Amino acid sequence: MIKRIVVYCIAAILILHFKAGARIGKSDAVNHADIDSLNERAYRQIHNNLAKTLLMLSDAEQLCIKTNYKKGLAVNYLYQAEVFNQRGYLKRAQLLYNHAIDLSRQNKDEYNIARAEEHLSSIQRNQGNLKEAGRLLYSSLNRLEKLNKPVDMVNIQQRIGVLKEKQKKHDEALKMYEASCVLAKKINYLYGEKKSYFDRAEMYADLNNTDSAIHYYNITLRIDTLTKDQFGKALSYIGLSNVYLKGGQLNKSISYANNAQLNADSVHAQNLLVEAIELLIKAYNQKEDLAGVTQWQQKLLQVERASSEANRNDAVLFVEVLKQQQEKQLAIQKQISEIQKESETKSVVLLCILVIMLIVVLLIFSVSYNYKKAKIYAADLNEKNRQINEHADSVDRLNEQILGQNTILEEDNNLKSTLLSIISHDLRHPLTNTKSIIELINLHLVSNQEAGHLYQHLEAQYNRAINLLDNLLYWIKSQVHDGKVEKTTINLYQILNSLVEEQKLSLQKKEILIFNKVDTDLEIYAENEVLKIIFRNLLSNAIKFTNSDGTIQFTSEMDGGNIRISIRDNGVGMNPNTLSRIQGLSHYTSRGTAGEDGSGLGLMLIRDLITKIDGSLTIESEQGEGSTFTIVLTNVTAPYYHFRRSSDQVV
Incomplete structure (x- = not known):
């Protein structure tokens, strides 16, 4: 009777366990189609909005992990890698491609392995690892041949042709282009056929074989016209313009470059638009047509300014999405860890129940001997469970430390990338104009x-570039240098006068008056260069947002042992929303009253430097009435100073 009861209990436990597993499996099967749909919807808009694509892929990744959907996770990592590859995060892209390959191998998914190898080969080729790039491409081609994927095979053959061309094996490259063209015609893959002609045209153009290059560019152009592919037409026009420019046929080069910029502009292809305009500038420059050069240089500046603004906004948004993705990943990993612990606990409970039931049965037959035996086994089992729990806790702590280190490294890399992107563009503008x-x-x-x-304009561009570099260098120093600074006795009135002299050209251009009401004998004990950086940026900001014929004034005031220095302008001021954004964000910029650009580093640098010298910054502003920036400095009084109220001086 007792044996029968034990058997029934064990059977009931096993049935409940398998039913729970079946419910989980059913839930996973229902969600897999939704996950695949989310992955594909994200990938379709990868060329329009990378930040939104990454956000959708992050949501899909969490669903894959929760439901243990490995095939969907492999595809998700493949698409995420393409996003990071486009943004220039090559190491992270390679890591994700390799993750996709590993998961696809577990699922025996040869197609996605081939796709990942194809993209990895491009990264290896761009890094100069041509041998590895070739190995990956031929491996991908072999897999696709076995799967009978002719469209993908055409694309791989063309990539092999480009690789052969880069290796200077032009005959082998031509064979690959011809093979891809034959296969594309056979399956009626018009885009693949056109791409093979375009790649041949590019190769002949590099080899200065003008006639062949023009022939294949024209074939490509006819197909693009037939398929109404304006992006492809822009590429073909650019190729033709380049060929005619090298041959000295400037009118034809200008005609094709103009057609290229019109087609590129119609599909918002900024990179092609810039390339076409640069060709126009070169052609007009060779014709010594100053009006044409000036016209297209202005157009190029407009395009680059718009593109820079879009790239800057996209970079900031992309960094925010990365932070959200990391937070979500940490949350899902924590949730998975809790689920695993709960599952382990349930398994231990089930095991304990079985052991107890066995012990009860054994006790019936041998009360004395088996009781002692069971006691020893129970003690041994508890000790092993304790050791397992200790090891699990150690592993969890180690994983948390690793995740923390990874988070710090990702934040440092993202900060570096964003900062370099902003600085490189804002330095490029004055250098390009120069x-x-x-x-x-x-x-x-x-x-x-x-x-x-x-020449005056050159001087202004030079000053702007120097100020930007000063800001960058002192910002970096403020972030990584914790050593002691060298302080000296400084006459604040004289420093402000020297900074006003630096901005003399900008002040004269906008006809702005500056009143220096700081006490002429006020001396403070501080680091000279730090104060120059702070007040130079405040003065530059005031000039930027003050209208012509406006006024700016410096004032000083003793407040106990502290010194208050204010700079007030009667410029455009700020509404509450803008003021809130400036006080709350680390990076913000907008155009001045005369269209002046800014890098957004000034205010961020000021905040960091003022904090490091134990000071504080307050901002008061009203739209249409101007703004007042007040700095309170503590412990900067020189060992000796005298106050003498001077008459207001106009600088």
């Missing part, structure tokens, strides 16, 4: 009077 102005002067295309104005 190059254009120098070319105009060297070509003697401007009068002496115009050259004088251009």
Whole structure:
């Protein structure tokens, strides 16, 4: 009777366990189609909005992990890798491609292994690892041949042709292009056929075989016209323009470049638009057509400014999405860990029940001997469980430490990438303008009077670049340097006058008056360069947002043992929303009253430096009435100083 009861209990436990597993499996099967749909919807908009794509893929990744859907997770990692590859995060992209390959091998998914190898080969080729790139491409091609995927095979053959061309094996490259063309025609894959012609045209153009290049570009152009592919037409026009420019046929080069910029603009292809405009500038420059050069240089500046603004906003949004993704990943890992612990607990409970039931049965037959035996086994089991729990806790702590380190490294890399992206663009503008102005002067295309104005403009561009570099260097120093600074006795009135002299050109241009009401004998004990950086940025900001014929004034005031220095302007001011954003964000910028650009580093640098010298910054502003920036400095009083109220001086 007792044996029968034990058997029934064990059977009931096993039935409940398998039913729970079946329910989980059924839930997973229902959700897999939704996960696949989410992955594909995210991938379809990868060329329009990378940040939104990454956010959707992050949601799909969490669903894959929760439901243990490995095939969907492999596809998800493949698409995420393409996002990071486009943003320039090559190491992370490679890691994700390899994860996708590992998961696909577990699922025996040869197609997604081939896709991942194809994308990895491009990264290896761009890094100069041509041998490894070739191995990956041929491996991918072999898999696709076995799976009978002719469209993908056409694309791989063309990639092999490009690789052969990069290795200077032009005959082998031509064979690959021809093979891909034959297969594309056979399956009526028009885009693949066109791509094979375009790649041949590019190769002949590099080899200066003008006639062959023009022939294949024209074939490509006819197919693009037939399929109404304006992006492809822009590429073909650019190729033709380049060929004619090298051959000195400037009118044809200009005609094709103009067609290229019109098609690129119609599909918002910014990179192709910039390339087409640069070709126009080169052609007009060779024709010595100053009006044409000036016209297209202005157009290029407009395009690059718009593209820079979009890239900056996209970079900030992408960083925010990365942070959200990391937070979600940490949350899901924590949830999975809790589920695993709960599952382990349930398993231990089931095991204990079985052991207890067995012990009860054994006790019936042998009360004395088996009781002692069971006691020893129970003690041994508890000790092993205790050791297992200790090891599990150690592993969890180690995983948390690793996740923390990874988070810090990701944040540092994201900060570096965002900062370099912003600085590289804002330095490129003055350097690009400087190059254009120098070319105009060297070509003697401007009068002496115009050259004088251009030299003044060069000086302004130079000052802006120097100030930007100063800001960058001191920002980096403030982030990584914790050593002691060298302080000295400084006359604040004289420092402010020297900074006003630096901005003399900008002040004269906007006809702004500056009143320096700081006490002429006020001396403070601080680091000279730090104060210059702080007040230079505040003065530059005030000039930027003050209208022509406006005024700016510096004032000082003793408040106990502290010194308050204020800079007030009667410029455009800020509404409450803008003021809140400036006080709350680490990076913010907008255009000045005369369209001046900014890097957004100034206020961020000021905050960091003021904090490091134990000071504080307050901002008061009203839209249409101007703004007041007040700095309170503590422990900066020199060992000796005298106050003498001077008359207001206009600088």
